[in-house]
Amino acid sequence: MRRRQSPAIAAIVLSCASFACSGPTFTFPEDFVWGTATAAYQVEGAWNEDGKGRSVWDTYTNDLNLAGGETANVAIDQYHRYREDVALLKAMGIQSYRFSVAWARVLPEGTGEVNPAGLDYYSRLVDELLAAGIEPAVTLYHWDLPQALADRGGWRTRESVEWFNEYARIMFEALGDRVGTWITFNEPYIDAIIIEGSIRAALDPNIDPVPEPFAMRAEVQAGQAIVSHHWMLAHARAIETYRSLGLDGNIGITLSVSPAYPATDSDDDAAAATIADGLHNRWFLDPVLKGTYPEDVRALYSAHADVGIRDGDMEVIAANRADFLGVNYYSPTRVRAEPESAHFGIASLPNSDEQPAFNGEVYPDGLYDLLMRIDRDYGKPLIYITENGAGFGPEDDRLIDGEVHDVLRRDYIRRHLIAAHRAIQDGVNLQRYYLWSCFDNFEWIWGTTRRFGLVYVDFETQERIWKDSAHDFQSYIRDNGFN
Ligand code: GCO
Numbered sequence: 001m002r003r004r005q006s007p008a009i010a011a012i013v014l015s016c017a018s019f020a021c022s023g024p025t026f027t028f029p030e031d032f033v034w035g036t037a038t039a040a041y042q043v044e045g046a047w048n049e050d051g052k053g054r055s056v057w058d059t060y061t062n063d064l065n066l067a068g069g070e071t072a073n074v075a076i077d078q079y080h081r082y083r084e085d086v087a088l089l090k091a092m093g094i095q096s097y098r099f100s101v102a103w104a105r106v107l108p109e110g111t112g113e114v115n116p117a118g119l120d121y122y123s124r125l126v127d128e129l130l131a132a133g134i135e136p137a138v139t140l141y142h143w144d145l146p147q148a149l150a151d152r153g154g155w156r157t158r159e160s161v162e163w164f165n166e167y168a169r170i171m172f173e174a175l176g177d178r179v180g181t182w183i184t185f186n187e188p189y190i191d192a193i194i195i196e197g198s199i200r201a202a203l204d205p206n207i208d209p210v211p212e213p214f215a216m217r218a219e220v221q222a223g224q225a226i227v228s229h230h231w232m233l234a235h236a237r238a239i240e241t242y243r244s245l246g247l248d249g250n251i252g253i254t255l256s257v258s259p260a261y262p263a264t265d266s267d268d269d270a271a272a273a274t275i276a277d278g279l280h281n282r283w284f285l286d287p288v289l290k291g292t293y294p295e296d297v298r299a300l301y302s303a304h305a306d307v308g309i310r311d312g313d314m315e316v317i318a319a320n321r322a323d324f325l326g327v328n329y330y331s332p333t334r335v336r337a338e339p340e341s342a343h344f345g346i347a348s349l350p351n352s353d354e355q356p357a358f359n360g361e362v363y364p365d366g367l368y369d370l371l372m373r374i375d376r377d378y379g380k381p382l383i384y385i386t387e388n389g390a391g392f393g394p395e396d397d398r399l400i401d402g403e404v405h406d407v408l409r410r411d412y413i414r415r416h417l418i419a420a421h422r423a424i425q426d427g428v429n430l431q432r433y434y435l436w437s438c439f440d441n442f443e444w445i446w447g448t449t450r451r452f453g454l455v456y457v458d459f460e461t462q463e464r465i466w467k468d469s470a471h472d473f474q475s476y477i478r479d480n481g482f483n
Contacts, residue, residue, distance in 0.1 A: 172247060186254045188232070195444075237316065372423060
């Protein structure tokens with residue numbers, strides 16, 4: 001029989017709870033994994049060393065000036081400093097490190113001859129992580145296509161599916177004994193559709209320039225759907241190869257997912273939000289988790305271009321379901337109907353946050369909503385948050401007397417973790433959280449001007465300095481949660 005508590009004791013217990021003297025209020029499941037993520041082009045540097053081939057991003061920054069004259073030829077020099085960086089991850093308590101492989105480091109021409117020194121780098125990195133007790137999670141493709149393959153038609157040609165499969169096999173065979181978490185692709189919507197579409201439009205005199213990435217004209221965007229289909233097919237083929245090798249780790253994909261909320265409660269805005277959700281989310285979630293494409297988006301794209309789906313493709317996609325879904329979440333999209341818009345008759349609202357983050361509106365409930373929605377609509381898949389994080393500009397990342405008091409980032413991370421925690425409480429099978437990113441790094445066309453790290457990097461000296469958010473994150477991992 002339970003003993004009745006005296007009112008005095010009950011009052012103490014109550015005040016303890018509200019003053020948090022009884023341990024973390026947000027405790028994560030015991031087997032929850034805390035990690036951080038990076039991508040090869042953004043951190044490695046050593047762009048032309050030890051036999052590495054060129055990637056399209058080497059070309060974009062060195063030849064096409066897409067980052068305003070900056071390049072990631074050195075970046076944060078992780079290629080040479082990986083031992084120190086792994087030691088830093090270990091000191092922070094990081095349990096898993098998500099990094100990507102530069103395809104052109106392993107296969108300088110994209111196919112054919114392997115560069116042993118390139119493969120060896122990743123093997124040493126994996127060993128260093130394992131020795132530090134950190135689980136490696138490998139992304140095969142984070143946007144840096146070998147230039148040699150771009151010259152052969154890149155992702156627009158169907159052959160790209162087999163180029164990727166060959167490369168994936170090489171990586172599985174080399175590291176599969178030590179790496180148990182594999183991510184085929186990072187963010188098909190952002191790269192295959194938006195970035196590659198914008199760049200293609202900018203370089204091709206036959207295509208009118210794209211005004212803004214998320215306002216891309218329907219015919220230009222539809223022209224990229226074939227690229228995203230090849231990614232989906234390549235993803236499925238790589239899973240097939242992975243399993244055929246008898247490897248028993250987990251293999252999945254990382255999608256950028258942004259919940260689309262109608263700007264008002266009008267029917268037109270609701271319909272616009274459904275389209276935005278289809279273009280950004282369902283076009284990828286459906287093939288990955290259901291083995292089909294959403295009919296509404298397929299019809300929108302097919303009206304303008306051949307999406308490239310051939311007999312038998314959907315069977316391959318359906319037969320090779322991912323073991324987990326990697327979710328990258330930064331911000332939601334607020335959508336309204338805009339009949340004049342050449343972007344499928346929809347438009348998004350500008351961010352009205354007082355202190356705008358680089359990656360859009362700060363809205364932690366968006367993370368909760370999308371986790372619940374994926375859980376409900378896609379049969380409770382295993383989910384890892386493979387990216388979440390923020391940068392707010394120079395004020396928040398100011399280095400003063402060797403310290404960085406990044407209050408806005410600290411608040412962002414904490415509130416998003418609370419949203420993730422709530423989703424777990426409500427039954428979502430969320431098992432990992434990878435923060436973007438441990439280190440400030442090279443932010444694509446914004447170069448070194450946009451910092452996202454827990455650790456400040458002086459790009460001149462390569463010194464690493466812990467920000468306040470790094471100390472927070474260290475304590476969250478240590479306590480497996482927080483008050
Ligand atoms: C992405 C990329 C990262 C970015 C990060 C911050 O998801 O967009 O994976 O490479 O650096 O998202 O913008």
